[in-house]
Amino acid sequence: MKNSQLYKGSLNTIIMKLLEEQGRMYGYEITQKVKEITKGELNITEGALYPALHKLEAEGLLDVEVEKVDNRLRKYYKLTEKGATETVNRLAELEEFIKNMQTIVNPKLSY
Amino acid sequence: MKNSQLYKGSLNTIIMKLLEEQGRMYGYEITQKVKEITKGELNITEGALYPALHKLEAEGLLDVEVEKVDNRLRKYYKLTEKGATETVNRLAELEEFIKNMQTIVNPKLSY
DNA sequence: ATATATACATAATTTTCTTATGCATAACAT
DNA sequence: ATGTTATGCATAAGAAAATTATGTATATAT
Structure with missing residues (x-):
């Protein structure tokens, strides 16, 4: 990702959310x-992304379609049915996580 | 921590923020x-906490004072000057992180 | 020709956490 | 009295997720 280690653990959720929103995407995209x-703030590294995509596919959460565009390979990923259901759960967890972190950072705002 | 791996990477920031706010605290506290x-949602495990405290101390971000209370040992930690400065940076990073994650989850709300 | 962008992949290592275990005292319930 | 829960620290083995460093290949711009 980038410098801040806070993003550790959030990559899968980010991928799934984007796929939910965009329908299908390939890795580089x-x-x-x-x-x-994120206006350049979050840079997902290939060494993190591709293994993550492969794992999500292996878990049955993503499907792949290989296409050749401009003589270059693209592997389009999309959520499976199982993946779509799981995405809903992950997003709920993410919202809880954000809420908890905000409570820790700014305890005065939580009541 | 807990089930959700989203918290990975956030433990150090949590510790430092609490110490900034509370002055000094011991591990169990x-x-x-x-x-x-977090109303029971986030449970920091000892296996994660103590090594984290030791590392922050080794990095010169925390100071320790050992005290005996009720015949039991307590190790009180507080931020060093360096630690206090670093905490400001980490909290800024956390706010950026939260903002970025919210933008990803709910792109419509960001403009 | 050379650098940058596009597009995928993996291997070695590091970081961070979970799970399991260990020690010890205090408080509380039966 | 005896067992369980709470308090308080610690570390070791293993898993998970990332970083860093490579590798391959085509397209485009300078």
């Missing part, structure tokens, strides 16, 4: 999309 | 405080 959304 | 703040 995901890295660019995240960079764009 | 930190686990209880976090449990209380």
Whole structure:
């Protein structure tokens, strides 16, 4: 990812959320999309991304379609049915996580 | 921590924030405080906490004072000057992280 | 020609956590 | 009195997830 180790553990959720929103994406596209959304702050490294995609596929949460565009290979990923269900859970967990972290950072705002 | 791996990488920031706020705390107290703040959702395990405290101390970010209370040992930790400075940076990173994650989860709300 | 962008992949290592275990005292319930 | 829960620290083995460093290959811009 980047310097801040806070992103550790959030990569799978990020991937799944983007796929839920975009329908289907290929690896490189995901890295660019995240960079764009976070204004360059979060850079997903290939060494983290590709193994993560492979694992999600192995778990049956993603499906792959290989296509050749401009003579270059692209592997398009999309959520399976199981993956879509799981995404809902992960996003709920993420919201809880964010809420908890905000409570820790700013205890005065939570009541 | 708990089930959700999202908390990976956030333990150091949590410890430092609490110490900034509370002045000084001992390990067990930190686990209880976090449990209380998050209404039982986040349980810091000893296997994660103590090595983290030792590392922060080794990095010169924390100081320790050992005290005996009720015939039981307590190791009170507090931020060093270096630790206090670093805490400011880590909290800024945390706020950026939260903002970025919220943007990813809910892109419509960011403009 | 050379660098940058696009597009995938994996291997070695590091970081961080979980799980399991160990020691010891205090408080509480039966 | 005896067992369980709470308090308080610690470390070791293993798993999970990342970083860093490579490797391959095509396209595009300078």
